[in-house]
Amino acid sequence: MTNSAKAGNALELTDLSVAYRVAGRNRAVLRNLSLSIGQGEAYGLVGESGCGKSTVALTVVRYLPRNGSITGGAISLDGQNVMKLDAEALRRARAESVSMVYQDPGKALNPSIRVGRQLTEIFELGGISGQAATDRAIAMLNRVRISDPVSVMQRYPHQLSGGMQQRVAIAMALANDPSMLILDEPTTGLDATVEAEVLDLIAQLRQELSASILFISHNLAVVSNMCDRVGVLYAGMLVEEGPTEVVFNDPRHPYTVALLRCLPRGGQRKDQGRLDTIPGFLPGIGADIKGCAFADRCALADNRCRNELPPLYDLGGRLSRCFHHDKAQALPRATPSDVAPAPKAAAAPVLRVAGLNKTYASHGHALRAVKDVSLDLRPGETLGLVGESGSGKTTFARLLLGLVPPDDGGTIELEGKALAPRLENRSDDQIKAMQIVFQNPDSALNRSHSIRHLIGRALKRLAGLSGKALEARLNDLVRSVRLTDRHLAVKPRQLSGGLKQRVAIARAFAGDPRIVVCDEPTSALDVSVQAAILNLLADLQSKEDVSYIFISHDLAVVRYLSDKIAVLYLGRIMELGPSEDVFSGPHHPYTEALLSAVPKLDQTETARIRLDGEIPSATNPPSGCVFHTRCPRKIGPICEQQEPPLSEAQPGHSIRCHIPYAELARLQRAVATEPA
Amino acid sequence: MSAVQTTSPNPGDMRRHGPLAEVFYSLLRSRTFLVGFAIVLFWVACALFGEHFAPYDPLADDIINALAPPSSEHWFGTDQIGRDVFSRVIVGSRDILTVAPLATLLATVAGTALGLLTGYFRGLVDDVVSRILEAFMAIPVVIVALLAIVALGTSKTTVIVVIGLSFAPIIARTVRSAVLAERELDYVAAAQLRHESALHTMFVEILPNVIPPILVETTVRLGYAIFAVATLSFMGFGIQPPSPDWGLSISNNYGMIGGGFWWTVLFDALAIASLVIGVNLAADGVHGALND
Numbered sequence: 015m016t017n018s019a020k021a022g023n024a025l026e027l028t029d030l031s032v033a034y035r036v037a038g039r040n041r042a043v044l045r046n047l048s049l050s051i052g053q054g055e056a057y058g059l060v061g062e063s064g065c066g067k068s069t070v071a072l073t074v075v076r077y078l079p080r081n082g083s084i085t086g087g088a089i090s091l092d093g094q095n096v097m098k099l100d101a102e103a104l105r106r107a108r109a110e111s112v113s114m115v116y117q118d119p120g121k122a123l124n125p126s127i128r129v130g131r132q133l134t135e136i137f138e139l140g141g142i143s144g145q146a147a148t149d150r151a152i153a154m155l156n157r158v159r160i161s162d163p164v165s166v167m168q169r170y171p172h173q174l175s176g177g178m179q180q181r182v183a184i185a186m187a188l189a190n191d192p193s194m195l196i197l198d199e200p201t202t203g204l205d206a207t208v209e210a211e212v213l214d215l216i217a218q219l220r221q222e223l224s225a226s227i228l229f230i231s232h233n234l235a236v237v238s239n240m241c242d243r244v245g246v247l248y249a250g251m252l253v254e255e256g257p258t259e260v261v262f263n264d265p266r267h268p269y270t271v272a273l274l275r276c277l278p279r280g281g282q283r284k285d286q287g288r289l290d291t292i293p294g295f296l297p298g299i300g301a302d303i304k305g306c307a308f309a310d311r312c313a314l315a316d317n318r319c320r321n322e323l324p325p326l327y328d329l330g331g332r333l334s335r336c337f338h339h340d341k342a343q344a345l346p347r348a349t350p351s352d353v354a355p356a357p358k359a360a361a362a363p364v365l366r367v368a369g370l371n372k373t374y375a376s377h378g379h380a381l382r383a384v385k386d387v388s389l390d391l392r393p394g395e396t397l398g399l400v401g402e403s404g405s406g407k408t409t410f411a412r413l414l415l416g417l418v419p420p421d422d423g424g425t426i427e428l429e430g431k432a433l434a435p436r437l438e439n440r441s442d443d444q445i446k447a448m449q450i451v452f453q454n455p456d457s458a459l460n461r462s463h464s465i466r467h468l469i470g471r472a473l474k475r476l477a478g479l480s481g482k483a484l485e486a487r488l489n490d491l492v493r494s495v496r497l498t499d500r501h502l503a504v505k506p507r508q509l510s511g512g513l514k515q516r517v518a519i520a521r522a523f524a525g526d527p528r529i530v531v532c533d534e535p536t537s538a539l540d541v542s543v544q545a546a547i548l549n550l551l552a553d554l555q556s557k558e559d560v561s562y563i564f565i566s567h568d569l570a571v572v573r574y575l576s577d578k579i580a581v582l583y584l585g586r587i588m589e590l591g592p593s594e595d596v597f598s599g600p601h602h603p604y605t606e607a608l609l610s611a612v613p614k615l616d617q618t619e620t621a622r623i624r625l626d627g628e629i630p631s632a633t634n635p636p637s638g639c640v641f642h643t644r645c646p647r648k649i650g651p652i653c654e655q656q657e658p659p660l661s662e663a664q665p666g667h668s669i670r671c672h673i674p675y676a677e678l679a680r681l682q683r684a685v686a687t688e689p690a
Numbered sequence: 691m692s693a694v695q696t697t698s699p700n701p702g703d704m705r706r707h708g709p710l711a712e713v714f715y716s717l718l719r720s721r722t723f724l725v726g727f728a729i730v731l732f733w734v735a736c737a738l739f740g741e742h743f744a745p746y747d748p749l750a751d752d753i754i755n756a757l758a759p760p761s762s763e764h765w766f767g768t769d770q771i772g773r774d775v776f777s778r779v780i781v782g783s784r785d786i787l788t789v790a791p792l793a794t795l796l797a798t799v800a801g802t803a804l805g806l807l808t809g810y811f812r813g814l815v816d817d818v819v820s821r822i823l824e825a826f827m828a829i830p831v832v833i834v835a836l837l838a839i840v841a842l843g844t845s846k847t848t849v850i851v852v853i854g855l856s857f858a859p860i861i862a863r864t865v866r867s868a869v870l871a872e873r874e875l876d877y878v879a880a881a882q883l884r885h886e887s888a889l890h891t892m893f894v895e896i897l898p899n900v901i902p903p904i905l906v907e908t909t910v911r912l913g914y915a916i917f918a919v920a921t922l923s924f925m926g927f928g929i930q931p932p933s934p935d936w937g938l939s940i941s942n943n944y945g946m947i948g949g950g951f952w953w954t955v956l957f958d959a960l961a962i963a964s965l966v967i968g969v970n971l972a973a974d975g976v977h978g979a980l981n982d
Contacts, residue, residue: 417879437882445885458876462898475884521880 023090024194024226025051025074030087032066032073032250034299041300043069044250046087051194056220056227058241058258060234062273062540064296066250067230071198074228075112076104092193109139113187117199119179122186123171129182130167136189154185157222159215175628177208181215188223195225201236205402206567207625210611213240214624232540234273235613238262246270249297249307256332262615266334268312268345275347276545278574279615281597284396284552287351289574291549292542295510306336313346314338349549353556362430363390364528364561365414370424372406372413372585379633383409384420385585391529391578394555396562398576398593400569400608404629406585407565411531414563415450416440429528446476446525453534455514459506459521466502469520476525494557495520495550512543516550523554531563536571548574569612573597581605584632584640587660591667600679602669603647623685639672647681649673716979723975729968733783733961740781746774748781748934757951767953769943778934779957783965785929786936789849790915796854797861797915798908804858805865806892806900810873820866823859831856831918835927849928853918857911864907868900902980909973913966920962936962 032044043066051057059067072078074089076096089096092111099107116122124132133151137143142150148167155163158181171179180200187195197216201209213236220227231237237244238258245255246269254267265271275290282289294311297303306324309315318337326333336342372384384406391397399407412418414426416437426433428447434440452458459468470488473479479487492502495516506514515535522530532551536544552575555562566572572579572593579596581589581604589602596605603623610623625644630636636643642653652672662668663675671678717723741748746764752772760767766775804823808816835852842848872878873896881891922928923937931938936958943954 415879415883417882437885442885445883449883450880452876452880454876458880460877460895460899472884475886 022053022093023050024053024055024092025049025228026088026090027070027074028088028090030070030073030089031085032069032078033083033085034079035081035083036300039300040083040085042085042250043082043299044073045303047247047250047252048087049245049252049255051226051228053193054220054224054226055243056229056241058229058231058237058244059247060231060237060244060273061247062296062542063232064299065247067232067247068198069250070247071114071196071228071230074194074196075108075114110190111192112194112196113190113192114196114198115180115183115187115200117202119176119183119203120171122183123179125171127170128167129169129171129174133167133182133186133189136186140190150189154189155182157188157219158182158185159218160185175208176204177211177628180204180208180212184212184215184219188219188225191223192225194228196228196230198230199232200229202231202233206569206608206611207402208628209236210613211624213613216240233613234262234277234541235615238615239613246273249301249303250299251307251335252326252333253308253335254333255326256329260332264343266329266332266339266342267308267336268314268338268342269308271342271345272311272348273541274615276541277615278545278548278570281594282574283593284548284555284575285353287353288349288549288552289545290347290351291349291546293348313348314341314344349546353552361393364393364429365391366425366427367414368425368427370410370413370426371421372409372418373421376633381633382635383585383632384413387424387580387582387585387587389580389587389590391561391563393528393561394559395578396555396564396576398572398579399563399565399582400567400572400579401582402608402629403567404584404632405582406632407582408533409585410582411450411533411563411565414529415448415531416445442476447528448531449476449522449525449527449529450531450533451515451518451522451535453537455506455511455518455538458518459514461506464503464505465497465509465517468506468517469502469524472521472524491520491524494523494554496546510543511539512547515539515543515547519547519550519554523558523560526558527560529561529563531565533565534567537566537568544571551575569597569609581608584630584635586640586670587668588641588670589668590660591664591669595664595667600663600675600682602671603645603673603678604641606682607644607646639670647673647678713979717975720975720978722971722978726968726971726973726975729964730972733965733968734787736780737784737787740784744774744777744780746777748773748777749932750774757946757954759951760953766957767951769939769954770946773934775953775957778939779936779961782934782936782939782958782961785846785933786916786919786923786962786965789846789929790853790912790919793850793853793919794857794908794912794915796850797857797911798904800854800858801861801907802865802897802904804862806869806897808862809866809869810888810892810896812870812873816866820863823862826856827859832921832925832927835922835925839927844927844930846929849919849922852922853915856918857915861904861907861911864903865900868903869896872896872899906973906977906980909969909976913969913973916962916966916969 027047027049030044030047031042033040033042047070059070061067073084074091084097091107094107096107130151133154134147137147137150151167152163155166160166160178160181166174174182201212204212217240229237229241241258243256244258244261246253246267248269254261254265254270261270262274265274272290272292276292278289292311297307305320305322306315309319312319324335324337326335327339329339367390368388370384370387374381374383387410389397399410401407409418413420416433416435419435428444433444469491470484473484473487477487497513497516497520501509501513506517536547539547548571551562554560562575564572564575576593579591579593580587581596581602583604588604589596597609599606607623607625623646630643638654638656639658642648645653649672658670658672660668660670669675750773752768754772755768756770756772758764758768764774764776766779768774804819808819831853834856838848838852877895878891881895919928920937923935924941926941929935929938939958940955946954
């Protein structure tokens with residue numbers, strides 16, 4: 015997998031520097047970046063947002079935005095110097111030898127042109143037209159495993175699911191048999207099950223095609239599964255590079271070490287210790303960097319690191335830009351892992367939900383977003399809600415909060431008292447007892463108000479404070495979410511994503527809530543920031559004895575924080591139980607599929623279970639067990655005819671499946687021991 | 691994932707200017723805005739200080755010199771009773787520049803309130819109020835003005851009220867669509883989870899975020915309001931004699947064009963046109979600056 019045939023590299027960047035012109039100044043984004051990708055090789059580029067990953071992708075095909083310019087270095091694509099190409103040659107290179115697939119397939123496809131037309135257009139540019147182009151398009155769709163290409167050709171992009179759209183985008187990218195395929199976060203917006211499908215597809219295509227791949231992702235696990243070699247980018251510089259397994263198992267740069275430590279791994283849980291974090295921030299673009307770019311955030315840094323740029327040390331087939339590459343793994347933790355386990359009193363449930371339903375009317379059809387959900391939650395406990403998008407997680411959270419009224423019949427009890435279905439009819443005490451941290455802080459924090467106003471208003475309304483008392487509590491609260499006074503005067507847009515989410519957390523905690531709903535609070539954040547937010551939530555929980563309802567599509571994150579898990583599918587609870595039992599199994603076939611879809615860093619995966627197709631429409635759910643259309647363990651007609659009850663298989667652990675618990679255990683053990 | 695728009699995590703080295711200051715600087719860079727603003731500023735100066743630099747009293751007649759063509763003495767000539775057209779054009783900006791902005795202000799205030807109301811409550815409130823507003827929009831301004839004048843008599847206040855209320859539904863529609871989008875954002879849900887009153891949510895939470903479209907709509911409406919005031923004055927429903935108002939002057943003199951006395955009408959018409967163009971250029975600039 016090494017680049018032995020130097021001359022035949024598919025892509026070679028030599029000392030590439032790129033700057034963006036912002037407010038009249040050229041700000042360096044890529045600094046003397048050199049890397050090469052061999053023929054047929056898959057190269058992964060990882061790093062946090064703002065480190066220049068996407069700029070690399072744009073630069074290779076010279077698609078930089080108007081304010082961007084290449085300030086030095088060379089790009090060579092299949093031996094061709096991209097910098098020297100004239101407009102026509104560049105157009106041909108883009109049309110014939112390089113293809114890109116972006117994060118959001120919805121934006122890559124033209125919404126008002128049928129899929130078929132968009133595909134045949136590519137062939138027409140290559141001189142193939144009419145029936146021949148249609149045949150080629152159908153062949154391409156077959157190639158990306160679209161089972162019914164003729165009907166897909168007739169559809170508009172919005173009529174396809176996200177996974178299908180991304181397949182079509184990949185088909186378009188492959189149409190001209192490119193020699194270089196650039197994938198820029200191709201699965202980031204997709205559900206784990208769909209992501210697994212798309213990644214499988216890319217892996218299979220790699221065997222069929224000769225294309226080299228530049229795979230850009232912030233998700234280390236995805237890169238580790240897809241790529242031969244990986245480069246770690248930090249502040250526009252390559253800090254580490256090498257064969258994927260070697261880099262992830264034996265990192266030699268403190269940044270890589272720290273990044274890997276931020277991830278909850280191997281079933282780590284909040285009571286076993288906090289996650290490590292990376293202190294400080296990525297240098298802003300164009301920052302003046304004298305020594306090692308990571309020195310400010312690195313516990314190993316000494317004077318030399320701060321004043322002298324480390325060279326890329328060649329450590330035999332791998333590179334590390336660190337003076338201390340030999341002891342990088344001795345990087346001290348930035349956050350102590352020790353944690354005082356909170357004593358769990360067997361108190362009465364703080365929340366009890368029984369028979370909760372929500373039906374929307376959708377074009378004359380009843381859409382059952384939440385169906386017959388019952389569960390309870392104890393003080394200081396976290397309930398993790400998992401399931402694909404469209405499974406009803408967020409609707410359930412909104413029902414609890416009263417933002418959406420449930421159907422008649424169900425009950426929500428808070429500390430033994432029934433809650434009114436509508437927010438307006440709940441008392442102030444009930445309102446402040448249940449708050450939420452939204453997924454997107456840009457939407458959740460009013461952009462016109464200062465941070466002081468945002469938190470202060472919550473304290474005034476929820477805690478009933480004013481004047482000196484409010485001021486004092488405000489300072490406490492701000493410190494407890496690790497913000498400082500200087501953050502108070504600014505508006506949300508002047509803060510980074512992680513800081514904004516801290517503000518949202520402070521606001522939710524203003525009225526000493528009993529329950530905080532966390533709706534994907536870290537999904538928009540980088541891993542190092544995510545780790546800090548998860549630690550904060552865990553700390554606040556053990557201090558305040560607050561309960562969380564934690565919604566996330568990231569199962570490792572859910573596992574870290576949750577005591578209890580509810581797995582939702584089409585608005586129904588398919589499995590409910592203590593976190594460890596649900597994760598370690600035996601579990602519902604749906605849970606099993608969700609878990610196996612998660613790309614793992616340590617590559618210990620065994621046989622994978624793949625879910626075919628998409629989550630069915632909630633307006634017309636399948637008969638019997640709603641999961642039977644996709645279930646890999648369907649046992650027979652009973653699954654299509656009878657909806658299985660949610661029955662308690664073990665004390666506290668319920669599964670909605672016709673397969674008996676013991677049988678599930680046997681089947682799933684068989685998979686685990688099967689040779690991969 | 692774009693590296694271009696990284697927000698600095700450190701408030702110490704954040705952008706030096708707030709969003710309003712940014713809009714201001716981008717206005718200063720917009721040639722369209724600057725040209726429009728200069729024209730408007732010129733007429734505002736005329737309205738405020740016109741009588742100090744007008745060569746003659748705009749109301750003083752001089753029958754002997756009636757209908758004199760433009761000359762070095764009377765740059766724009768004189769009208770039927772010998773009043774200096776140049777002086778009248780300069781001072782004539784005063785009434786229109788009082789009435790039109792006040793009418794626009796009334797339209798903006800009423801329209802914003804209605805837009806917030808319909809956009810925030812949606813449902814029945816929206817259906818009922820919006821239908822009424824649409825019905826109102828279907829009636830031509832002139833007819834409303836006629837009715838209002840019959841009922842209230844002619845005065846500047848009537849003109850302001852008529853134009854203000856005629857334009858309010860248009861502004862309400864713009865505000866409503868902006869509010870509908872804002873309402874879906876989670877900060878509104880967060881306000882509900884604090885039991886904030888509807889008024890607080892509308893005016894303190896949502897209103898500051900819909901200011902940009904309101905600002906654009908207001909500047910555009912101002913151009914139309916100037917036109918509407920001139921039209922009403924021309925028809926005799928608007929500003930009343932002896933004001934040297936442009937629309938009124940054109941109305942009084944347009945019969946003279948046939949006699950070759952073009953100067954009695956042309957300069958007032960050019961004045962109206964230049965003010966409307968100035969306001970529209972400025973509105974274009976504001977629109978550009980806010981949508982950068």
